[in-house]
Amino acid sequence: MTDISNKTKETDIQVSLNINGTQTINIETGIGFFNHMLISLAFWAGWDLRLKCNGDLDVDNHHTVEDVGLLLGRAFLNEWKSHSGIERIAFAFCPLDEALSRIVVDICNRPYSTFEASFNVERVGTFETAMAGHFFRSFAQEARITLHVHSLFGENAHHIIETMFKGLGLALRRALVPRAGDVTSTKGVL
Numbered sequence: 559m560t561d562i563s564n565k566t567k568e569t570d571i572q573v574s575l576n577i578n579g580t581q582t583i584n585i586e587t588g589i590g591f592f593n594h595m596l597i598s599l600a601f602w603a604g605w606d607l608r609l610k611c612n613g614d615l616d617v618d619n620h621h622t623v624e625d626v627g628l629l630l631g632r633a634f635l636n637e638w639k640s641h642s643g644i645e646r647i648a649f650a651f652c653p654l655d656e657a658l659s660r661i662v663v664d665i666c667n668r669p670y671s672t673f674e675a676s677f678n679v680e681r682v683g684t685f686e687t688a689m690a691g692h693f694f695r696s697f698a699q700e701a702r703i704t705l706h707v708h709s710l711f712g713e714n715a716h717h718i719i720e721t722m723f724k725g726l727g728l729a730l731r732r733a734l735v736p737r738a739g740d741v742t743s744t745k746g747v748l
Contacts, residue, residue, distance in 0.1 A: 559574065559575070559576045559606075560574070560575045560576075560633045560637050561573070561574045562575075562629060562632055562633045563629075564625065564628075564629050566621075568613060568614050568617075569611055569612065569613040569621050569626075570612045571609070571611040571613075571625055571629050572608075572609070572610050573609050573629050574608040574633075575605060575607055575608075575630070575633040575634065575637055576605060576606040576607075577603065577604075577634070577641075577730075577734060579604060579605045579606025581600065581605070581606070582606040582607075582608075583600045583601060583606070583607050583608075584607075584608045585597050585600075585608075585609050585610075586609070586610045586611065587609070587611045587613070587622055587626060588611065588612070588615050588622065589615065589619055589622060589685050590683050590684065591682045591683040591684070591685035591719075592622070592623060592685050595685075595719060595720065596609060596630075598720060598723045598727065599723045599724070600727065601727065602723075602724045602726075602728045602731065603726075603727035603728070603730045603731045604727075605727075609630065611625070613625065615684075619684070619685060619689050620689060623685075623686075623689040623692060623696075624689075624693070624696050626693070627692070627693040627696030627697040627700075628697075630697055630700075630701075631696060631697040631698065631699060631701035631702075632701075634697070634700075634701040634703075634730075635701050635702050638701070641734060643736055643738070643739060644733060644736060644737060645732060645733050645734070645735045645737050646664060646665050646666065647662075647663070647666075648729045648730070648732035649662040649729055649732075650724075650726075650729040650732065651710075652721040652722070652725030654717045654720050654721045655714070655717050656711060656712055656713055656714065657714060657718045657721045658709075658710045659675075659709050659721035659722045660706075660707075660710055660725070661706070661707055661708075661722065661725035661726050661728070661729045662704075662706040662729065663703055663704065663726070663730055663733050664703060664733075665703050665730075665733050665734070666702075666703065666704055667702045668702065668703075668704055669698050669700075669704070670698065670704045670705070671694055671695045671698035671699070671705040671706070672705075672706045672707070672708070673690075673691035673694050673695065673707045674708045674709060675691065675708070675712075676709070677690075677715040678715065679715050682716045682719065685719075687715050687719065690722065691707070694707050694722070705726070707722050707725075709721070
């Protein structure tokens with residue numbers, strides 16, 4: 559279990575994460591759709607996640623979404639670092655009605671990310687669709703993982719973004735499956 563917090567002039571965040579959890583999830587960000595997406599991520603990853611963020615939503619979503627991604631990434635890094643004998647590389651294709659996304663992860667201690675999606679609306683609820691890619695980049699940076707998130711099909715922005723969050727959870731769960739032997743790297747270290 560990792561407990562971590564961060565307070566700035568823009569956000570005040572507390573995160574409690576257990577990647578070997580029982581899907582005990584409680585999310586409060588002040589952005590309804592973002593709560594829904596983080597719940598989906600934690601559910602499909604099999605995590606216990608308690609996350610609370612008070613952000614400057616009177617400005618916009620940017621600081622809340624970015625800082626949640628960064629702090630959740632740090633918590634995930636702390637959790638995965640103690641798991642060396644894992645599958646490490648995994649992927650998920652996640653559908654939701656007309657939408658389909660491909661998520662590929664490498665839990666490798668090398669942060670890199672790509673994001674490809676088009677949205678025909680600026681917001682889902684109060685969540686700014688432009689922030690979806692920013693969340694994934696922020697998470698990958700601090701989690702120190704390689705992450706590729708690509709929308710293959712979709713028209714409904716809610717569906718497209720939800721396939722990405724669910725797919726990330728599923729891919730991370732698959733990448734963390736224990737495997738026989740030592741570290742999954744020819745270098746001998748992740």
